[in-house]
Amino acid sequence: MTRFRLIAVDFLLMTLAFLLVNQVKRGTFELPEGYCLLLGLFYGAWVVSGVVGKKFVPGEYAGGREGARTLVKSALYLAFTIAFVVVMFGMVRYSRVQVFATCGVLLGLELLVWGAAVRFGGVLQGLKIREDESGDEVPAVQDRFSVKFALVDLGLFFAAFFAVNYMKRGHFDLLAGYEQLMVMQLMLGAGAAFATQKYYVIRHRNFYFALWQWLKAGFLLMAVTGVMVYGLRLFHYSRFQGFGTVALLMVLEAVALGVYFSARKDRKKEGDIESVDQVRQALAQEPYDLNVDIETVRKRLMRPAIYKLQRSFQPDEQAFLEFLGQHVDLTDILYVETQVERSATFFALHDDYLMLRLFIGLRKLNDCRRLNVHFLSLHQMLLPGGYFAGYAHTVKTHYEWIYSRFPRPMAHAVYALDFLVHRVAPKLPWVKKVYFAVTKGKYRVISRAEVLGRLSFCGFEIIATKVIDNRFYFIVRKVKTPSADTSPTYGPLVALKRSGLGGRAVHTYKFRTMYPYSEYLQQYLSDLHGLEKGGKIENDFRKTTWGKVMRKLWLDELPMLYNWVKGDFALVGVRPLSFQYLSGYDQELQELRKKVRPGLVPPFYADLPETFEEICESERRYIKAFLEHPVRTQIRYFVKSFVNIVFKGARSK
Numbered sequence: 001m002t003r004f005r006l007i008a009v010d011f012l013l014m015t016l017a018f019l020l021v022n023q024v025k026r027g028t029f030e031l032p033e034g035y036c037l038l039l040g041l042f043y044g045a046w047v048v049s050g051v052v053g054k055k056f057v058p059g060e061y062a063g064g065r066e067g068a069r070t071l072v073k074s075a076l077y078l079a080f081t082i083a084f085v086v087v088m089f090g091m092v093r094y095s096r097v098q099v100f101a102t103c104g105v106l107l108g109l110e111l112l113v114w115g116a117a118v119r120f121g122g123v124l125q126g127l128k129i130r131e132d133e134s135g136d137e138v139p140a141v142q143d144r145f146s147v148k149f150a151l152v153d154l155g156l157f158f159a160a161f162f163a164v165n166y167m168k169r170g171h172f173d174l175l176a177g178y179e180q181l182m183v184m185q186l187m188l189g190a191g192a193a194f195a196t197q198k199y200y201v202i203r204h205r206n207f208y209f210a211l212w213q214w215l216k217a218g219f220l221l222m223a224v225t226g227v228m229v230y231g232l233r234l235f236h237y238s239r240f241q242g243f244g245t246v247a248l249l250m251v252l253e254a255v256a257l258g259v260y261f262s263a264r265k266d267r268k269k270e271g272d273i274e275s276v277d278q279v280r281q282a283l284a285q286e287p288y289d290l291n292v293d294i295e296t297v298r299k300r301l302m303r304p305a306i307y308k309l310q311r312s313f314q315p316d317e318q319a320f321l322e323f324l325g326q327h328v329d330l331t332d333i334l335y336v337e338t339q340v341e342r343s344a345t346f347f348a349l350h351d352d353y354l355m356l357r358l359f360i361g362l363r364k365l366n367d368c369r370r371l372n373v374h375f376l377s378l379h380q381m382l383l384p385g386g387y388f389a390g391y392a393h394t395v396k397t398h399y400e401w402i403y404s405r406f407p408r409p410m411a412h413a414v415y416a417l418d419f420l421v422h423r424v425a426p427k428l429p430w431v432k433k434v435y436f437a438v439t440k441g442k443y444r445v446i447s448r449a450e451v452l453g454r455l456s457f458c459g460f461e462i463i464a465t466k467v468i469d470n471r472f473y474f475i476v477r478k479v480k481t482p483s484a485d486t487s488p489t490y491g492p493l494v495a496l497k498r499s500g501l502g503g504r505a506v507h508t509y510k511f512r513t514m515y516p517y518s519e520y521l522q523q524y525l526s527d528l529h530g531l532e533k534g535g536k537i538e539n540d541f542r543k544t545t546w547g548k549v550m551r552k553l554w555l556d557e558l559p560m561l562y563n564w565v566k567g568d569f570a571l572v573g574v575r576p577l578s579f580q581y582l583s584g585y586d587q588e589l590q591e592l593r594k595k596v597r598p599g600l601v602p603p604f605y606a607d608l609p610e611t612f613e614e615i616c617e618s619e620r621r622y623i624k625a626f627l628e629h630p631v632r633t634q635i636r637y638f639v640k641s642f643v644n645i646v647f648k649g650a651r652s653k
Contacts, residue, residue: 006056009113014046015039017106021098038094041085042078042102049077052409064118068111075107080223087226088243092235100231149199152256157189160249161241168240181237185225185245192220207261211254212407218250305338305358306330312340317362319468320391324360327464327475328387333357337383357383361390364471365451369441375458382478388460391473394448395423401470418445427491448472449542452524453517458482462524493559498576503594506568508576509559513547522580557600564600572634572641573599574619589616592623605641605650 018039019029026032031039053074054060061067082099086092161182162172169175174182193199196217204210225242229235309330313321324330334357342362359378368374378388393401402418403411422445425435452462452474460476467473492512496519500506521542529538543551550556563569569576576598582590603622609615626633644650 003056003058006058007050010046010050010055010110013109013113014042014106017109018042018098018102021101021105025095025097025101034093035098038091038098042082045078045081045085048081049074053077061114064115067114067118071107071110071114075103075110077223078106079103080220080227083230084223084226087230087235088239090239096231146199150193153193153199153253156252156256157186157245157249160252161185161245164241164244164248167244168238178237178241181234181242184228185221185242188224188228189217189221189249192217192224196220206405207257208406208410210257210261212410214253214257215250218246218253222246301334301336303335304331305333305335308335308338309340309360312360313362316469320389320473323464323466323468323473324389324475328358328389330358333387355383356381357386359386359388361388365390365392366444366446367442369436371446371454372458375455375460376482379459379478379482384478386478387463387475388455388478389473389475391471392451393445393470394451394472395445396448397467397470397472398445404470447515449515449518449521453515453520453542456520456524457517497578498598499579499582499593500568500576501594501597505579506563506576506598508568508598509562511550511556511559513544513550513556514542515544518542519578522578526581526584560600568597570597570599570634572601572603572637573597574622575599575602575604584612585616589620592620596623596626601638601641603637603641605644606637607640608644608648608650 022031022035023029050056053070055070055074060070079100082103086094086099165174165178166172196213198213198217200213204213222243225246229237229242306325309321309324337355337357338360339356339358340360340362359382365371365374382388398418399415402415405411406414421435422443425431426444448465451472452465455474455476456462459478459480459482461479463475463477465472465474493509494512495507495509497505498508522537525537525540525542529540547556560569564571573596574593582593585593603618604615607614607618607621609618622633622637641650
């Protein structure tokens with residue numbers, strides 16, 4: 001059962017339910033004047049209720065009861081949403097029977113189809129009930145109803161109701177009959193509060209998770225108010241009074257929650273240092289004689305680096321220290337050869353750091369405006385074979401951090417905004433300068449591939465990487481001089497150096513499908529993961545999400561038509577390879593490749609080899625055949641490639 005099938009079937013049921021109710025009420029499937037608009041509103045409300053109720057998520061149908069519960073919940077959301085829209089925009093001419101009966105008939109059809117699918121279709125096979133994959137016990141969370149918050153919320157409700165009345169009429173006196181509206185909303189609000197458990201604030205991990213529960217209660221109250229007004233024809237009440245009260249209440253509740261969580265956060269903070277013992281503990285000073293001679297000081301400086309690191313690392317950084325100790329011999333590096341930096345001037349490196357063997361940065365690299373300048377400065381200060389360890393927030397860790405900090409519906413919006421501001425803006429020429437002028441180079445999100453690619457570009461060898469507490473830690477080593485390539489690719493259109501006719505370098509133009517600086521990780525990933533079927537690097541994290549789609553549709557290779565027009569490429573020919581990748585071929589095949597031009601359509605798509613050896617043999621056969629019969633070989637390989645691509649679905653990864 002796929003998401004597309006769920007949406008398609010439910011869309012048909014939605015349309016059928018609306019038309020059936022119209023047939024029963026009016027004796028015809030033809031909609032009255034204006035009811036096409038109502039059907040359009042139903043489609044919009046159906047999308048909203050389906051997303052909020054997770055009706056279009058296959059994982060919500062792990063069992064018969066679970067699926068039925070999801071459908072009932074989404075049907076209620078649909079009724080609330082459409083009623084709210086009708087009342088909010090004063091569409092009182094629409095029939096209540098048409099609106100509410102459509103929701104009921106849709107639910108009946110959905111339950112009928114779902115029951116048949118469970119009974120006869122076997123849709124539950126392959127669906128797994130969501131479980132905690134870690135296998136660890138989930139710690140018990142304090143789950144207690146807060147009377148204090150209930151009383152505060154009651155006061156906020158009355159304040160919001162009378163404040164809206166004052167804004168509309170200029171006084172606090174209620175009009176006749178508005179006491180009933182206030183009592184009705186108070187009762188509905190209590191029901192929404194218990195349905196969403198909004199008063200169980202203490203169990204929430206932070207402000208945003210608690211706020212989301214209170215916002216859900218507010219939206220539910222607003223929707224139920226619309227249902228009551230529409231269902232009971234209470235149109236004599238002011239929409240501004242009813243919906244304005246709920247909107248203002250949600251604002252006041254957000255302020256109250258902000259105050260509470262700020263106070264709770266302050267209570268957890270430690271007080272200021274006020275005693276000599278606290279000073280000694282904070283500085284981790286060892287008592288020693290102030291009259292000690294210089295030889296004692298020298299002995300301290302010649303101790304292993306582990307002594308300095310144990311004093312410099314905080315308790316929450318011990319996992320990083322353990323990771324560092326697994327890959328670097330900290331007993332071989334001296335105390336005086338080690339530098340640990342975490343201050344605000346982290347990126348202002350000094351000459352007195354020269355001749356280090358270990359530099360550890362405990363401030364995230366995302367706050368560095370010019371990463372290459374920083375890495376090259378470190379490269380100059382470290383001795384050959386010296387180590388540099390640090391961390392960054394990558395695209396993946398930043399994504400996981402956002403979704404752990406915010407409720408999922410709120411996280412979607414936060415991540416979309418963050419993506420535009422911190423990932424798109426720094427790459428647009430016309431807003432790049434403004435972005436860095438405002439942010440001072442901080443908070444930029446970069447990919448794992450870009451971090452490691454820049455380090456490799458600046459002359460470092462990657463020793464190890466690890467994600468610890470949503471931070472991407474790395475250990476690199478100075479083993480070579482920085483790259484002589486002064487123009488690493490960064491824009492959407494890249495020019496890659498590839499081996500061409502006669503072995504000369506040809507600039508191959510393509511649309512970017514990998515993160516910036518990915519080209520400097522070719523050897524690292526090849527040694528780390530090896531090659532998969534088809535000759536591509538296995539588990540290649542350099543490819544972007546859009547890049548995978550573009551490769552599947554060959555959109556990334558459209559600029560290569562320019563190479564074909566120039567005469568650098570043939571229509572059919574060997575795959576254009578980087579010189580590093582080409583070095584893995586045997587010498588005979590390397591010499592054969594120099595006799596032919598690369599092609600837009602390589603022989604790979606004609607023979608469909610899987611292993612690296614099969615790819616080499618496929619190219620060898622093509623070259624020998626081409627040298628004997630050029631035209632015939634081109635036609636034969638083009639036809640075979642066309643059949644495999646169009647009818648057998650052969651694609652590039």
